[in-house]
Amino acid sequence: MIKITQLKIPLEGGYDEILSAAAKALKCPKRAIISLEITRKAIDSRKKNNIFFVYNVEAEVDGDENSVVSKSGSSKVSIGERFEYKQPELRRKSTLRPVIAGFGPAGMLAALTLAREGLNPIILERGNDVDKRNQDVRNLWQNRELNTDSNIQFGEGGAGAFSDGKLTTGIKDKLCRKVFLELEAHGAPNEILYSAKPHIGTDKLGKVVKNIRKEIVSLGGEIRFGCRLTNIIVVNGVIHGVSVIEQGASRDIETDALILAIGHSARDTVEMLFNKGIRMMQKPFSVGARIEHPREMIDAAQYGSFANHPLLGAADYKLACHPEHGRGAYTFCM
Numbered sequence: 001m002i003k004i005t006q007l008k009i010p011l012e013g014g015y016d017e018i019l020s021a022a023a024k025a026l027k028c029p030k031r032a033i034i035s036l037e038i039t040r041k042a043i044d045s046r047k048k049n050n051i052f053f054v055y056n057v058e059a060e061v062d063g064d065e066n067s068v069v070s071k072s073g074s075s076k077v078s079i080g081e082r083f084e085y086k087q088p089e090l091r092r093k094s095t096l097r098p099v100i101a102g103f104g105p106a107g108m109l110a111a112l113t114l115a116r117e118g119l120n121p122i123i124l125e126r127g128n129d130v131d132k133r134n135q136d137v138r139n140l141w142q143n144r145e146l147n148t149d150s151n152i153q154f155g156e157g158g159a160g161a162f163s164d165g166k167l168t169t170g171i172k173d174k175l176c177r178k179v180f181l182e183l184e185a186h187g188a189p190n191e192i193l194y195s196a197k198p199h200i201g202t203d204k205l206g207k208v209v210k211n212i213r214k215e216i217v218s219l220g221g222e223i224r225f226g227c228r229l230t231n232i233i234v235v236n237g238v239i240h241g242v243s244v245i246e247q248g249a250s251r252d253i254e255t256d257a258l259i260l261a262i263g264h265s266a267r268d269t270v271e272m273l274f275n276k277g278i279r280m281m282q283k284p285f286s287v288g289a290r291i292e293h294p295r296e297m298i299d300a301a302q303y304g305s306f307a308n309h310p311l312l313g314a315a316d317y318k319l320a321c322h323p324e325h326g327r328g329a330y331t332f333c334m
């Protein structure tokens, strides 16, 4: 497969313009391109009187790819490797079911992985499923009644479930692609696979979460909502089980494998782990502030006379500063 980067396409340009630009970069006729997949789409708005899209694509060509690449003579054309996820080799011998605490993004992906290996994971989630959780959150906003186990932070989908589903990360790990592929396979818009600012949307987020849950359950996983991990049963340094409070009643579950996917806000659970002497590592963190601007102001600043262009949507920005004292600041998830 051949990778082509930085194809500049006018705003109104469609697939044919992208194909033509790819053929031009490869110095081959359009018909020699057997397949073309967009891998990134971004907006270049540096010149306010000439705003265009910039695409990266992957192409399959008729003929020897190496010679097409060298004939192109362009630094923007190279041989690429398609991302392929390899499920780690299963070495588990135990017949006990693994337990995962938390059904946010980390717990969902862990549960999918284990369920696909036939390990029938048990997932403990202190909050409610997405529909009941919606009611819990509405109850807080309307009646000021807080459910301490099911709210904006806790419940199916995790802490970002009430966001608008922007998929923002500062890390450049190959596995990010795997996460995006899973989200798309479970109902997120296809654009997340190539958009420079991938975004699921509040309306679709709940559906994606439910679809992931359905697959886990169909493969033999069990998700227990309203079920809080309260203790880890450790004997001679080995985990023998966990204690939970489920619908007000306390009980133990036997297991020898536990994944903690409890997010940032479960202070009681972190305290329990600390009190049990479980080794934990501190992680640096950033402190966030929310800034609100009128959309028209940002659109005008970024797009100039192109503001409100129907093909551009709302503009955004990304800023960072690195002062000498070493504590930087950056915008995140606009």
Ligand SMILES: Cc1cc2nc3c(=O)[nH]c(=O)nc-3n(C[C@H](O)[C@H](O)[C@H](O)COP(=O)(O)OP(=O)(O)OC[C@H]3O[C@@H](n4cnc5c(N)ncnc54)[C@H](O)[C@@H]3O)c2cc1C
Pocket (backbone or CB within 6 Å): 101, 102, 103, 104, 105, 106, 107, 124, 125, 126, 127, 149, 153, 154, 155, 156, 157, 158, 159, 160, 161, 162, 163, 164, 165, 166, 167, 168, 169, 227, 228, 229, 230, 261, 262, 263, 264, 265, 266, 269, 333
């Ligand atoms: C308001 C808000 C908006 C956000 N918006 C975005 C965004 O737009 N884009 C973005 O990329 N990131 C966003 N984030 C950050 C993102 O939500 C987190 O990075 C992500 O949710 C972390 O995933 P996680 O699975 O590690 O933890 P979490 O999502 O926090 O999930 C942990 C889960 O564990 C459960 N749990 C905790 N303790 C226990 C226990 N003892 N027993 C059982 N269950 C337990 C909790 O109920 C929770 O559901 C947002 C965060 C917030 C709070």
